[in-house]
Amino acid sequence: MNKSHTIRIKVNGTAYERAVEPRLLLADFLRETLGLTGTHIGCEHGICGACTVLVNGHSMRACLLFAVQLDGAEIDTVESLGTVDKLHPLQESFREHHALQCGFCTPGMLMTGVDLLRKRPLATDDEIRDGLSGNLCRCTGYEHIVAAIRTAVRERDEVSGKAVR
Amino acid sequence: MKPAAFEYAAPSSLQEATKILADYNGEAKILAGGQSLVPMLNFRLLKPQILVDINRIPNLDYIAEHNGGVRIGALTRHYALETSPVIAARFPVISEAMRHVAHLAIRNRGTLGGSLSHADPAAELALMAILLDARLTAASASGTRIIEAKDFFVGALSNALEESEILREVEFPGFPLFTGWGFEEFAQRLGDFAVAAAAATLTMSGARCTQCRIAVIGGETVVRAVNAEALLTSSSLDDKTITAAAKAAAQATPMNSDLRASSDLRAHLVEALTRRALEAAKHRALEKQQ
Numbered sequence: 001m002n003k004s005h006t007i008r009i010k011v012n013g014t015a016y017e018r019a020v021e022p023r024l025l026l027a028d029f030l031r032e033t034l035g036l037t038g039t040h041i042g043c044e045h046g047i048c049g050a051c052t053v054l055v056n057g058h059s060m061r062a063c064l065l066f067a068v069q070l071d072g073a074e075i076d077t078v079e080s081l082g083t084v085d086k087l088h089p090l091q092e093s094f095r096e097h098h099a100l101q102c103g104f105c106t107p108g109m110l111m112t113g114v115d116l117l118r119k120r121p122l123a124t125d126d127e128i129r130d131g132l133s134g135n136l137c138r139c140t141g142y143e144h145i146v147a148a149i150r151t152a153v154r155e156r157d158e159v160s161g162k163a164v165r
Numbered sequence: 166m167k168p169a170a171f172e173y174a175a176p177s178s179l180q181e182a183t184k185i186l187a188d189y190n191g192e193a194k195i196l197a198g199g200q201s202l203v204p205m206l207n208f209r210l211l212k213p214q215i216l217v218d219i220n221r222i223p224n225l226d227y228i229a230e231h232n233g234g235v236r237i238g239a240l241t242r243h244y245a246l247e248t249s250p251v252i253a254a255r256f257p258v259i260s261e262a263m264r265h266v267a268h269l270a271i272r273n274r275g276t277l278g279g280s281l282s283h284a285d286p287a288a289e290l291a292l293m294a295i296l297l298d299a300r301l302t303a304a305s306a307s308g309t310r311i312i313e314a315k316d317f318f319v320g321a322l323s324n325a326l327e328e329s330e331i332l333r334e335v336e337f338p339g340f341p342l343f344t345g346w347g348f349e350e351f352a353q354r355l356g357d358f359a360v361a362a363a364a365a366t367l368t369m370s371g372a373r374c375t376q377c378r379i380a381v382i383g384g385e386t387v388v389r390a391v392n393a394e395a396l397l398t399s400s401s402l403d404d405k406t407i408t409a410a411a412k413a414a415a416q417a418t419p420m421n422s423d424l425r426a427s428s429d430l431r432a433h434l435v436e437a438l439t440r441r442a443l444e445a446a447k448h449r450a451l452e453k454q455q
């Protein structure tokens with residue numbers, strides 16, 4: 001085992017200081033070291049999107065980052081969104097539209113959705129599908145996920161009074 | 166799978182980074198966005214002794230106008246390129262190509278320097294570098310040198326950098342006036358690597374084409390379709406010549422054959438995509454003259 005490095009990192013608003021081996025992936029750091037098992041691991045090579053989290057506010061693959069790189073970073077995982085009693089609006093929309101079956105892809109879909117809703121107009125369903133093209137779901141056939149995001153887009157644009165563009 | 170153990174360094178200057186690369190003599194790997202490198206580490210296709218993380222080096226992430234062109238720092242993220250107003254104004258062909266590079270979460274992290282250094286024969290940014298005659302600046306402990314894009318991609322996943330060199334900057338020289346562009350790609354899903362792609366720029370003077378550049382994805386490396394370019398230069402870009410040029414582009418390099426497409430299918434795609442890219446470029450060049 002190679003020399004450990006100490007990192008300070010904020011996850012879902014809580015500050016942690018941990019010694020990590022260089023090869024420890026962020027996804028394993030979250031799941032194994034911090035016990036935050038909401039972030040799922042499907043493929044470990046960037047294809048499935050199940051491990052997607054926000055790093056300093058931007059969606060990234062937790063299987064393609066090493067924890068040691070993230071000294072000083074702020075991470076948001078699916079656990080940051082809502083609780084069983086008080087769902088985040090996007091989670092509520094997923095529930096409403098039956099946008100999940102087994103739920104394996106859901107954490108990645110939600111965190112990708114959060115970033116897409118911030119960055120893109122998502123004016124058409126095609127644009128939503130393009131935005132989700134990096135996240136695989138083996139259950140739903142995607143249609144209900146697209147519908148859930150469509151509702152979230154509507155809510156976003158009503159709150160801001162207009163579409164982004 | 167999980168990667169084999171490695172040491173980790175996060176130098177805060179290029180000098181420090183090039184020194185570590187030289188000290189480890191081929192056993193070190195540069196880590197930029199990690200979007201191509203980390204999958205290879207996770208599969209244990211690579212087992213470097215040390216990773217040299219260049220993300221903490223300042224001043225490697227910028228897009229600056231220069232002589233009508235742009236200079237871009239190697240650590241510039243795909244997302245920054247995709248959304249840059251400077252790129253949209255100067256090089257709309259790059260903005261269009263970026264829409265086809267992977268997905269939002271990959272673009273948020275992946276870098277220009279990493280994509281070019283990785284030298285994937287289906288990478289859209291390699292296509293842009295070859296199409297637009299990019300000039301790449303490499304830094305090493307002994308100084309810097311400039312490598313022309315055409316000399317940079319020496320084979321699939323192989324580039325012209327020495328073990329201890331770091332790609333530092335990429336310059337895209339400016340377009341002449343009245344230049345139109347086209348970019349066309351075929352992939353299984355938006356964001357997948359291209360099965361085949363073609364990009365073109367056409368410069369017009371009156372009804373004549375004065376300069377033509379065509380680059381294609383489909384073979385062992387990205388190539389310029391020089392024979393096709395020669396057919397179009399000085400022509401009036403009539404349908405017959407465009408058709409002939411598209412055919413010639415499909416012969417520019419031996420096409421790859423793999424699970425996704427046979428070489429025949431790739432040649433067919435390159436011909437069709439080149440024709441569309443040329444028509445779009447012609448249309449835009451004529452529009453600019455009005």
Ligand SMILES: Cc1cc2nc3c(=O)[nH]c(=O)nc-3n(C[C@H](O)[C@H](O)[C@H](O)COP(=O)(O)OP(=O)(O)OC[C@H]3O[C@@H](n4cnc5c(N)ncnc54)[C@H](O)[C@@H]3O)c2cc1C
Pocket residue numbers: 045046047194195196197198199200201202203239265266267268271274275276277278279280282283285287288289290326330331332333356357358359
């Ligand atoms: C799911 C998925 C889909 C993708 N789809 C596409 C696609 O459609 N099109 C596409 O073009 N790409 C695609 N990519 C790849 C992506 O664009 C990567 O970001 C890019 O290929 C590598 O950039 P990076 O910064 O992540 O480099 P890294 O992975 O960090 O490095 C890649 C290689 O380049 C070397 N390197 C990195 N920076 C430098 C430097 N400055 N100087 C010298 N050597 C350096 C590294 O040592 C390594 O060998 C995809 C990736 C994934 C995971």
Ligand code: FES
Pocket residue numbers: 040041042043044045046047048049050051052061062063064
């Ligand atoms: S586990 Fe990270 S993308 Fe599949």
Ligand code: FES
Pocket residue numbers: 099100101102103104105106136137138139140
């Ligand atoms: S709900 Fe099962 S993988 Fe998407």
